[in-house]
Amino acid sequence: MRRILVALLALGLVGIVGSAQTLTVLGPWASGGEMELFIPVLEAAEAELGIDIEYQTYRAEDLAPVLTAQFAAGQAPGDVIFMWPWFVADNATHALDLTALINPAQFSGGALDPVTVDGHIYGAAYTAKVKPGFWYRKSFFEANNLSVPTTWEEFNQLLDDIAGIDGVVAPIAAGDGVGWPLSDLAEHILVAFGGPQLHKELTSCACISCGNWKSVFRAIIVDWFVYWIEMGYFGEPTEWTQAVQLWWDGDYPLYFMGSWITGMDPVTDKTDIGVFPIPGTQGFVQAVDYAFVPAYTEYPDEAQALIQYLATAGQEIQIAQGGHLATYSLIDTSLYPPESKAAGDILVGKVVLTDLDDGIGGDFQTTFWDQLKLLLVAPERADEVIDTIIEAYDAECGCE
Amino acid sequence: MNRLRNTRRSLFLVPALALLTAFVIYPVVNTVYLSFVSSEGAFNFPGNYINVLSSRDIVDLRGFTRGFPFGALIHNLIWIGIHLPLTTFLGLFLAVVLRNVKGSTFIKSTIFLGMVIPMIVGGVLLRFMFDKDAGILNAFLGAVGLTTKSWTAYPDTALLALIFGSVWLWTGFSMVLYSAGLGTIPKEVYEAARVDGATPWRMFFKITIPLLRPITIVVITMTVLWELKIFDIVYVATAGGPGRASNVLALQMYQYAFRSRIFGFNEAAVVSTLLMLITLGVAVPMIVSIVRKERR
Numbered sequence: 225m226r227r228i229l230v231a232l233l234a235l236g237l238v239g240i241v242g243s244a245q246t247l248t249v250l251g252p253w254a255s256g257g258e259m260e261l262f263i264p265v266l267e268a269a270e271a272e273l274g275i276d277i278e279y280q281t282y283r284a285e286d287l288a289p290v291l292t293a294q295f296a297a298g299q300a301p302g303d304v305i306f307m308w309p310w311f312v313a314d315n316a317t318h319a320l321d322l323t324a325l326i327n328p329a330q331f332s333g334g335a336l337d338p339v340t341v342d343g344h345i346y347g348a349a350y351t352a353k354v355k356p357g358f359w360y361r362k363s364f365f366e367a368n369n370l371s372v373p374t375t376w377e378e379f380n381q382l383l384d385d386i387a388g389i390d391g392v393v394a395p396i397a398a399g400d401g402v403g404w405p406l407s408d409l410a411e412h413i414l415v416a417f418g419g420p421q422l423h424k425e426l427t428s429c430a431c432i433s434c435g436n437w438k439s440v441f442r443a444i445i446v447d448w449f450v451y452w453i454e455m456g457y458f459g460e461p462t463e464w465t466q467a468v469q470l471w472w473d474g475d476y477p478l479y480f481m482g483s484w485i486t487g488m489d490p491v492t493d494k495t496d497i498g499v500f501p502i503p504g505t506q507g508f509v510q511a512v513d514y515a516f517v518p519a520y521t522e523y524p525d526e527a528q529a530l531i532q533y534l535a536t537a538g539q540e541i542q543i544a545q546g547g548h549l550a551t552y553s554l555i556d557t558s559l560y561p562p563e564s565k566a567a568g569d570i571l572v573g574k575v576v577l578t579d580l581d582d583g584i585g586g587d588f589q590t591t592f593w594d595q596l597k598l599l600l601v602a603p604e605r606a607d608e609v610i611d612t613i614i615e616a617y618d619a620e621c622g623c624e
Numbered sequence: 625m626n627r628l629r630n631t632r633r634s635l636f637l638v639p640a641l642a643l644l645t646a647f648v649i650y651p652v653v654n655t656v657y658l659s660f661v662s663s664e665g666a667f668n669f670p671g672n673y674i675n676v677l678s679s680r681d682i683v684d685l686r687g688f689t690r691g692f693p694f695g696a697l698i699h700n701l702i703w704i705g706i707h708l709p710l711t712t713f714l715g716l717f718l719a720v721v722l723r724n725v726k727g728s729t730f731i732k733s734t735i736f737l738g739m740v741i742p743m744i745v746g747g748v749l750l751r752f753m754f755d756k757d758a759g760i761l762n763a764f765l766g767a768v769g770l771t772t773k774s775w776t777a778y779p780d781t782a783l784l785a786l787i788f789g790s791v792w793l794w795t796g797f798s799m800v801l802y803s804a805g806l807g808t809i810p811k812e813v814y815e816a817a818r819v820d821g822a823t824p825w826r827m828f829f830k831i832t833i834p835l836l837r838p839i840t841i842v843v844i845t846m847t848v849l850w851e852l853k854i855f856d857i858v859y860v861a862t863a864g865g866p867g868r869a870s871n872v873l874a875l876q877m878y879q880y881a882f883r884s885r886i887f888g889f890n891e892a893a894v895v896s897t898l899l900m901l902i903t904l905g906v907a908v909p910m911i912v913s914i915v916r917k918e919r920r
Contacts, residue, residue: 289882314885400777403865460756461777461866470757586885598867601778605690609867619886 245523246276247530250302251515254281257488261545265538272533275526284308291315291518300518303527304534309338309514310585312347319346320517320524325532332576335551338583339514348535350513351548353482355408356570357501358396364477365498372500379503383457386477395457397476398600399464403593404581409480410449410596411509411580412502417444420507420575427583429621442610445599453603461600482511483567487547494546494563499570507575511582512551584620591616652900658893668890675887676894681868681876692779692869696876697898703787703872704851710791712843715798719806720832722799732803736796743793747860750789751776776862779869786861786870793857794850798843805839806832838917845910852903873899 249266253259259281266277282290284307291307294300295318312319323345328336331349339347365371368389373379386395399405415423418440426437452458459467459476465488471479472490479485486494501508515534517527539550544559549568560568581589592613599609617623662668676682680695687694694702718735722728738746753759754775762772775785809832817827833840855874858864864871864879873895881892 285883289878292882400774403863460774462755462757462774463751466755466758475757586883587879587887590879590883594863594865595867597777597865598779598869601866605867608690612867 245526246278247304247523247526248302249277249279249304249306249530250282250287251279251306251513252281252283258484258547261487261542261547264545265534265541268541269530269533269538272537273526273529275530277530284311291318295518295520298520300520302518303521303523304515304517304531306350306513306515307347308582308585308589309347309512310583310589312339312514312516313341314585316341316344316346318519320519320521320528321346322348322517322528322531325528326535330536330552330554332551332553334576334578335512338512338578339516347514347516348531349551350515350534351539351542352510352512352551353484353547354549354567354571355412355480355482355509355511356499356567357412357505358478358480359471359485359497359499360478361472361474362496362498364474372498373503375503383452383455387457389477391474392477393470393475394459395476395478396452396459397467397471397479398458398461399467399479399481400461400597400600403597405464405467405481406596406600407581407592408482408509408579410445410592411577412480412505413449414441414444414580415507415509415577416502416505417448420577423507423509423577423580424575426617427578427580429584429623438614441614442607445610446606450599450603450606453600458600461597483549483564484547486563486567487545494561497563499567501570505574507577508571509577509579510549510571511579584617586620588616588620655893655896655900658890659897661890663888663890672890672894676891676898679887681871681879682873682895684868692783693867693871696864696868696871696873699783699871700852700854700873702783703854704848706784706787707791707794707851708844708847710788711794711798711847712840714791714795715800715843716802716836716840718795718799719802720828722803723806732796732799735799738793739796739800741793743856744860746790746793747857750786750857751861753789754785776870777866779867782862782866782870786857789861790854790857794847798847801839801843802836805836809835838914841910841913845906848906849903852899852906 251259251262253262259279263279266279269275270277280302282301282305287301287305287307288311290301291305291311295315300318321344323343326336326345326348328340328345332352335349335352336345336347339345339349360372368385370382370385371378373382383395386392411423414426422437422440426441459470462470464481467476467479468481468485468488469490470476472492485491486497491497515531517524517531521527536552536554539548539552540555540559542548543550543555543564544561546561546564549560549564549571550557581592595609595612599606659672660667660669662671680686682697683695684693684698685695687698693699718732722731725731741749754761756762756772756774759774761775766772773781775781813831813835814827817831822830853874854872855878858870858872858875859878862870864875877892877895877899880887880895881889884891
């Protein structure tokens with residue numbers, strides 16, 4: 225009996241001493257392409273930092289209530305958590321101050337602004353995905369004698385031409401689901417016709433300086449977005465990952481999507497894809513992934529080391545696989561694969577903008593997403609949709 | 625001696641009472657309290673209730689002129705109005721039809737699978753089931769030459785699609801209860817009725833339905849309670865959209881508590897309290913009915 229007890233005690237001690245610290249990283253990337261591109265980054269971090277890392281998929285929408293409840297209990301479900309920047313800023317008191325770890329001068333302009341509160345940095349900028357325009361298959365364009373539009377007239381003619389091709393359901397895929405695929409497109413239209421400055425000021429809630437932005441916003445949505453919907457240029461709302469497959473298969477030859485599309489499963493030949501914006505667009509939305517270290521982590525030193533790695537060297541590993549652009553300016557740009565370089569080239573000389581709904585968040589984000597889903601299927605209710613969006617924006621930004 | 629024995633017996637209730645207090649009574653009392661105060665803790669009745677009930681998220685009277693949405697509260701009532709009679713009738717119908725059928729156990733088990741599926745999974749299934757390109761419903765409609773579309777993506781059909789889809793998920797519950805209830809009706813009652821010349825329809829309406837009344841009360845009560853707190857199916861399938869057209873109270877409560885900056889926990893507590901009051905209004909009559917029956 226005594227020997228058994230000693231053996232059990234020894235096993236227990238070995239268990240305690242032998243167990244490595246395992247950091248938990250929570251991120252939105254699920255299997256199907258995106259997660260498989262992120263795992264090598266974590267594996268490199270493990271090798272570099274000598275820590276074990278476990279990755280768990282958690283969408284930001286699902287993480288919001290979990291974090292709110294856990295923060296109230298002084299806990300956190302992970303050690304490094306990827307989350308919306310507005311959420312990180314709102315919950316700065318529950319995050320570790322990373323100001324000493326991250327040098328804003330080494331990141332692309334303004335990348336850390338959304339997660340900086342009162343001069344202190346509470347989140348790290350990871351890679352960004354740009355939303356450059358409408359992705360298409362070059363083989364489809366070649367087979368149907370189509371060319372990339374360089375003027376507004378050519379763009380509308382292209383939509384007409386595609387609509388008339390046999391086998392095409394509609395020119396543009398309408399990714400649905402949560403609602404952000406439509407909001408990305410709406411923002412692109414807003415920037416194309418309203419200019420980057422309008423988008424920038426809306427995102428910063430500078431409602432006063434915009435002047436009569438509401439009538440401009442209404443005119444842009446009605447005159448262009450609603451116009452295209454009523455012309456039948458958009459497909460039936462389809463879950464956005466399913467829409468990628470349909471786009472690749474040619475049901476919907478154009479798909480407005482972020483640069484991550486190049487890394488998704490249906491895209492088997494990356495040399496066959498191209499992208500173009502609405503001609504004349506002077507600014508592009510760049511969606512940066514942000515991470516933070518909750519103040520309740522059991523391993524603050526290790527978590528901070530990990531987040532610093534992800535924000536710097538980790539970005540090189542991610543961008544080399546395609547679909548992402550670095551926010552860290554000290555990376556080797558020759559690592560970009562051709563399709564990412566093409567997306568990045570679109571940004572050259574243009575204004576880089578922060579995602580509108582990710583930047584403002586709260587009720588505005590959910591309302592913006594939800595109302596655009598309604599607009600797509602019921603364009604006759606455009607006035608009501610626009611009124612609701614404006615109302616939500618005013619309430620969120622404290623505008624009169 | 626009896627007093628000592630009673631005291632000892634009462635002590636065994638303490639752990640259960642402690643858990644009940646910690647996990648039921650305290651949260652309920654705290655939630656009701658939160659519904660009466662502002663975020664700063666100041667007494668704010670009926671301010672919070674007015675804020676919530678006047679919000680278009682809860683009641684949107686414009687729906688009566690332009691169509692969905694009508695507001696989460698009315699959507700829940702629509703859900704009850706359609707889903708309850710359908711599942712109740714279908715459950716009874718299936719229980720009666722499958723009563724003496726060979727292989728009925730297997731068939732009933734298959735129907736009951738809908739209840740076994742987690743509602744989150746049920747929501748995902750419904751989203752794809754009604755999808756224009758991937759959905760089984762549209763495959764059938766297309767085969768017979770009818771219009772196909774993504775039924776959960778349109779404001780006028782989103783809520784109805786979820787309701788009819790959830791009939792499949794919940795009918796197994798009423799079917800199983802009615803099956804069990806049918807087994808308690810003595811065969812002699814039917815034999816006597818047959819001898820008296822009663823037709824099957826007459827026996828069904830004059831014997832079966834009245835004798836299944838206690839089961840019906842339980843089915844209706846449990847179904848209404850489920851319909852009031854519906855969340856996961858809607859969250860996954862439509863997120864309450866498009867344009868709040870399929871929003872329900874529980875989902876709105878979640879939005880107030882965890883996604884909104886303008887509203888917060890206090891407004892979520894108001895919705896929770898309202899749900900609790902409606903639930904009590906449904907559950908208490910059932911409990912009273914059962915207690916009265918036991919006393920007889």
